[in-house]
Amino acid sequence: MEIQKQLKRDFLTTLLSQGKRAxxxxxxxxxxxxxxxxxxxxxxxSALCNLGKTQVLCGIKFDIxxxxxxxxxxxxxxxxxxxxxxxxxxxxxGPPSVESIELARVVDRGxxxxxxxxxQSFFLEEGKVLALYLDLYVLDHDGNLFDAATxxxxxxxxxxxxxxxxxxxIIRNENKGSLPLxxxxxSCTFAKVDAYHLLDPTLDEEKGMDGRLTIATTPKHMCAAQxxxxxxxxxxxxxxxxxxxxxxxxxxxxxxx
Amino acid sequence: MGGSGPxxxxxxxxxxxxxxxxxxxxxPITIEARxxxxxxxxxxxxxGRNKVLVGVYGPRECIPRHDQSPYRxxxxxxxxxxxxxxxxxxNRSGPSxxxxxxxxxxxxxxxxxxxxxxxxxxxxxxxxxxxxxxxGTRCAALTAAAVALADAGIPMKDLPVAIAVGKIExxxxxxxxKDEDNFGESDNPIAFAPRNWEVLLYQADGLLTRDEVxxxxxxxxxxxxxxxEVQVEALKRVYEKPHPPSVPLATGMFQ
Numbered sequence: 001m002e003i004q005k006q007l008k009r010d011f012l013t014t015l016l017s018q019g020k021r022a023x024x025x026x027x028x029x030x031x032x033x034x035x036x037x038x039x040x041x042x043x044x045x046s047a048l049c050n051l052g053k054t055q056v057l058c059g060i061k062f063d064i065x066x067x068x069x070x071x072x073x074x075x076x077x078x079x080x081x082x083x084x085x086x087x088x089x090x091x092x093x094g095p096p097s098v099e100s101i102e103l104a105r106v107v108d109r110g111x112x113x114x115x116x117x118x119x120q121s122f123f124l125e126e127g128k129v130l131a132l133y134l135d136l137y138v139l140d141h142d143g144n145l146f147d148a149a150t151x152x153x154x155x156x157x158x159x160x161x162x163x164x165x166x167x168x169x170i171i172r173n174e175n176k177g178s179l180p181l182x183x184x185x186x187s188c189t190f191a192k193v194d195a196y197h198l199l200d201p202t203l204d205e206e207k208g209m210d211g212r213l214t215i216a217t218t219p220k221h222m223c224a225a226q227x228x229x230x231x232x233x234x235x236x237x238x239x240x241x242x243x244x245x246x247x248x249x250x251x252x253x254x255x256x257x
Numbered sequence: 258m259g260g261s262g263p264x265x266x267x268x269x270x271x272x273x274x275x276x277x278x279x280x281x282x283x284x285p286i287t288i289e290a291r292x293x294x295x296x297x298x299x300x301x302x303x304x305g306r307n308k309v310l311v312g313v314y315g316p317r318e319c320i321p322r323h324d325q326s327p328y329r330x331x332x333x334x335x336x337x338x339x340x341x342x343x344x345x346x347x348n349r350s351g352p353s354x355x356x357x358x359x360x361x362x363x364x365x366x367x368x369x370x371x372x373x374x375x376x377x378x379x380x381x382x383x384x385x386x387x388x389x390x391x392x393g394t395r396c397a398a399l400t401a402a403a404v405a406l407a408d409a410g411i412p413m414k415d416l417p418v419a420i421a422v423g424k425i426e427x428x429x430x431x432x433x434x435k436d437e438d439n440f441g442e443s444d445n446p447i448a449f450a451p452r453n454w455e456v457l458l459y460q461a462d463g464l465l466t467r468d469e470v471x472x473x474x475x476x477x478x479x480x481x482x483x484x485x486e487v488q489v490e491a492l493k494r495v496y497e498k499p500h501p502p503s504v505p506l507a508t509g510m511f512q
Binding site: 040041042043046053055057059060061062063080082084085086087088089093095131133135137139140141142172173 | 293294295296299306308310311312314317335337339340341342343344345346347350351352382384385386388389390391
C-alpha cells in the first residue's frame with residue numbers, strides 16, 4: 001500500500017506542477033453536485049447527495065428517549081455513519097471503522113454547533129425528550145465523504161417532518177409540519193498534496209494526499225473543522241481555506257434549495 | 258403472527274385488501290441494474306414501499322484464508338436493514354439474529370445456481386441493504402441480488418426470483434405488505450429457479466393446511482413469472498448498451 005500511495009502522490013504532484021488535475025477540474029472546483037430530497041417515505045426525513053461518483057444517503061428517524069443527565073431539558077441528536085460494504089471494495093462488514101466514526105462525528109459537530117436544529121424544542125416532559133437519529137449511508141465512495149455527507153444530512157433535515165406525539169408515543173404517519181431550521185451548515189474539504197490544496201478530492205487524490213482540512217460553515221460562522229493526515233498547515237493556509245469555504249459554502253447552499 | 262394489540266381487519270367489505278389490491282395481485286415492482294459505481298454489479302429494486310439496494314463484489318480473494326475452498330467460490334450474501342428503513346422506531350445498525358438467518362438462506366439459494374466451481378479459492382460478496390421496508394423484504398432482497406449478480410457477470414444457471422404468499426382472514430394472498438404480514442395468519446416466502454421451477458428458498462410461519470401449501474406454491478409461481486420478466490427487462494436495458502456510463506443512483510427510482 002505504501003508504494004501505491006507514493007505513486008499516486010507522484011502522479012498528483014506532476015500534474016499539479018502543470019496546473020492540472022486528473023479530471024481536468026480547477027483546484028477549487030467541485031464535481032457535479034446534486035442533492036435529492038425526500039427519497040424515502042418511511043423515514044421522517046431523507047436525502048441523497050451525489051458528488052461526482054460519490055453517493056451518500058441520509059435517513060432521519062425520530063424516537064422518544066431519556067435526555068442526557070447534564071442536559072435534562074434538551075432533546076437528543078445522534079449521528080451515525082455506515083460505510084456499507086456495497087459502497088466500495090475498501091469497505092468491509094463489521095464494527096464501525098475509525099474513518100466512519102470520524103465522518104459521523106465531524107458531520108455531527110457541524111450540524112450541532114450550527115444550531116440549525118433547536119434541541120430545546122424537543123423537550124416533551126420531565127425525563128422524556130425527542131431523539132433525532134441522523135444516519136449516513138455511504139453508497140459509493142469516490143472521495144470527499146465529509147462534504148457529501150454534510151450535504152445529505154442538511155438535505156434530509158430540510159426535508160424532515162416534526163413527529164406528532166400523543167400519550168408519550170410517536171404517532172407514525174402523522175406529523176406537525178416540517179422541522180424548523182435556524183440556518184444551514186455545509187462543509188468544504190481540501191486535500192493537501194505537497195504545497196497544493198485541492199477542493200473536493202476524489203478517492204485517488206485522497207489516497208495520494210498528505211493531509212486534509214474540512215471547514216464547515218453557516219453563512220456567518222465557521223461551525224466545525226477537522227484536520228487529518230500528517231501534513232502541517234500554516235496560519236496563512238488555514239485562513240485562505242476558511243475564506244474559500246465561506247465563498248464555496250454559498251455555492252453549495254444553492255444545491256440545497 | 259408477530260402483531261401486537263387488537264387485530265385489525267385485513268380485507269375490505271368488497272373483498273379487496275387494505276391497499277386496494279386483489280388477493281392474487283402484486284404491488285408494483287421496478288428494477289434498475291448498474292446503479293453503483295464501484296461495485297462489480299448492482300441493483301436498486303422498489304417493490305411497493307420496499308427499497309432494496311444490492312452491490313456485488315467478486316469473485317475476489319477469499320478472506321479469511323482458512324474459509325476458502327480449493328474447489329469453488331464461496332457465496333457470501335449479507336442482508337442488512339438500514340437504521341432508518343422502517344416506519345416504526347429507529348433500528349440499531351449491525352446484524353440481528355433475523356438478518357443473519359436471512360443472509361444464510363439467501364446465500365444457500367444462490368449456491369444452487371452460481372457456477373462456483375469456475376472460481377476456486379475466491380469469494381463472491383453480495384451486499385444487500387434494505388433502505389426501506391414494508392413486508393416481503395427477503396423476497397425483494399433475493400430478487401434484487403439475482404439481478405446484481407447477473408450484472409456483475411457472475412455465471413449462473415438461472416436467475417432466481419422470490420415472492421411471498423400468505424394467509425389473511427382465511428384466504429391465500431400474494432405478496433403481503435407489512436400489516437398483512439404482522440396480523441395475517443401465515444407468511445410463506447418462496448424463491449424459484451424459473452428454468453425448472455425448483456424451489457430455492459422456502460420458509461413459512463403461521464398455520465396452513467396441506468391444500469393451502471399446495472395452492473400457495475402455485476400462486477407464488479404464477480406471480481414469480483411476472484417478477485422474473487421485470488428482472489430480465491432490467492438486465493436487457495444495461496446489457497444492450499455496450500459500455501453503460503455509470504449513472505447516479507436512482508434516476509427516477511427514488512420518487
